[in-house]
Amino acid sequence: MEKETNFKGLRIAIASPEEILSWSHGEVTKPETINYRTQRPEKDGLFSERIFGPTKDWECYCGKYRKVRYKGVVCDKCGVEVTRSVVRRDRMGHIKLASPVVHPWFLRSAPSRIGLAINESLVRLERVTYHAAYIVTSVDEEKRSVALSEIDREFKTKKQSGENADGELKAAAVLTKETLRDLRPGKILEEREFLSLAKRFGNVFTIGSGGEGIRKVLGSVDMGKSITEIEKELKYTEDETETKKLLRRLKFFKSMKASEIRPEWMTISILPVLPPDLRPMVPLDGGRYATSDLNDLYRRVINRNNRLKKLLELGAPDVIVVNEKRMLQEAVDALIDSGTRAGAKSAGGFKKPLRSLADMLKGKQGRFRQNLLGKRVDYSGRSVIVVGPDLKLDECGLPKRMALELFRPFVVSQVMKRELAHNIRNSNRLIDQAPPEVWEILEEVIKDRYVLLNRAPTLHRLGIQAFKPILTEDLAIQIPPFVCTGFNADFDGDQMAVHVPLSDEAQEEAGRLMISSANLLKPASGEAITYPTQDVVLGCYYLTKINTRGIGAGKIFSGADEAKLAYESGYIDINSPIKVRKLETTCGRLLFNEAFPEGFDFINDTLNRKALTKLVGVLIDKYGQEKTKPILDNIKFLGFRYASRSGISWSIGDLVTPKEKPLILEEASKEAALVDDQYMNGFLTEGEQRARIIEVWLSALQKITKLVPNSIGEDNHVYKVVDSGARGSWAQPIQMMGMKGLVANPNNEMISLPIKSSLKEGHSGLEYFISTHGARKGMTDTALKTAEAGYLTRRLIVATQDIIIKEEDCKTKSGISIYRIDGADFGHSFASKLYSRPALEDIKVNR
Incomplete structure (x- = not known):
């Protein structure tokens, strides 16, 4: 493959078999990887040096040619080119398949691209792919005309001889003629249909199955003719669904024609093999190897392909050959994309699904998001965070040892400047010994410098902020308490990563834009986010x-x-x-x-x-x-x-249960008993009884809720903590002093049996087990909603990433109504709802 470094964009297209062969440096014919005795790659195997290049720089496999002076020489003994071993990251091989297979991406993508080309449904195409149905590959028009004439002649003969009822005979003849006329390349026939047609009209058409049959049909597609036919159909079609389908096919064929791509390239006859250094085998202790999953998947393809070749050479029965073709198709599916078909995931030795090529590319851990978009950085540290109550808003406490590692290059430079050491190696040794001079230099180095602190997950801009580092003797990072809201941090074991901006420009930008004192406002709403808590x-x-x-x-x-x-x-x-x-x-x-x-x-x-x-x-x-x-x-x-x-x-002792609680519970119990009696006597349905009981206990809980703050008084420390807003709300003291009340079951339905006890009084056995529902549900909901919210955010960003807001007022004619009462229920002021929104119409004052 030619290397092109100066490019502006990439266009991904389907490669033809000829193009795949042009990339390849040789055919991989053996499934072996590395010889267990010599520890060298096997010839013509998945790591072959003849195909992919030498494992040692400037040395062929047999050792006949060594050193750079033989650059470019191909060894006449082992066939390996003398070059750098890095070519094993670039050079591809190929596997010539004994029978073509269908590419799973083009078969199963929505809509199926092969389905659009052949005008068939995905379900039926899948049956053909896995040899459960047949596809018509060609129809002989002359023989069809002869067959139709024969049907007419046969009908007349039988009619004259008086066989069967006249109507039944005619219907059978019409049906047979219609079936024969419907035959076209791409028509899918179930086994029963095929057998009945083949008995009488076997010479009229040819059929195929699997990738071979689909490839023949795709090869016979005339795109220019198909475009003309679809455009003609569109003129006369009034059905909306049919129009959409035709437009989709038209777009597909026009795109294929413009890109000069042939439909049959959606099947694979030459399978490219990835360079070996992109699917490495790493030696472990004890003579074992850690290997990429791709090697196992390629090995499976080669084994099945070689077996199929032998069966075809031997002229094995069709049943065995068809089964081997199906297995080859499944092996290629597992290699390219194991997730496209249910049950297609290949498992390794420990029954863990193997990662296919598609799995390696897609998702959060895929090549794009993990390695290409997600950068790995030097000079970063990580530690648990603790509060730094004495720190200013733009300062953070950095452990001395961590700071020494983070700023090591700068310290080395200063050590050599002061002639405490004369080279980098001696400087590093001195730093490892950490004499007082080194700490003095470190203090000077970090003066007027910034570090970035990042707390994962970084959901908004304030997840990464810059701080001036202050050296501490601890092992934990200290942060000022007011920035916790922006980071969504607390001190129950949270960790943060520290990054050092290296260049002067990065330092200047960190101090100007990312410093915590310049990020006091929430980007989403413009409200303060750095406030006392x-x-x-x-x-x-x-x-x-x-x-x-x-x-x-x-x-x-x-x-x-x-x-x-x-x-x-x-x-x-x-x-x-x-x-x-x-x-x-x-x-x-x-x-x-x-x-x-x-x-x-x-x-x-x-x-x-x-x-x-x-x-x-x-x-x-x-x-x-x-x-x-x-x-x-x-x-x-x-x-x-x-x-x-x-x-x-x-x-x-500060938790005081309201004196009126027993009386309220007694009244509620009587009301609940009355509701139960009405239900037992048939006056209420089960649903009504449940709703009434829930209503009774909710009313009791509300009464106790009002009593709890009054029962403790303003001097009580619990009252002060809640009233100040320092921690919690009245919901917690109510459960501690009043009653827990009603809880929901896993289906989010209220359990009609209330928990009458408070946490101070202690729960009974039954109450405890009822309350466990809520605890378990709370934890599972948190886990599920986090993932859901994260995925929603990602989709929103993908959908809106190219939209830039340039104007304050878009001048739309359809506005939204804001009502004072809506915000009041949630504690939002009417003014905050109106703030920063342009008015739809002019607001006239004093009119």
């Missing part, structure tokens, strides 16, 4: 909440400094309501407002998670992302400090 939320909530019973409540101070001094001296609590001049506030709120720049409005509210997220959005709008970064760092430090000082934590 969990401990920081709890700290800010504690800092800004008012406790009317606190020490020094109601005191008045002349200024903020005086109020802070009073707090530090223990005269007031941090949450006690106080007056600073005319402003009614708390010391905590004064401290919180110090995080913001001068001129920012004083925040005098209790801040929960929602309020803090909204606040970050306001800050970005007002100051931009760069100036918001230090404010977020200030909020984080305050949040962590006061979350620790608050001492908020809770035990089982």
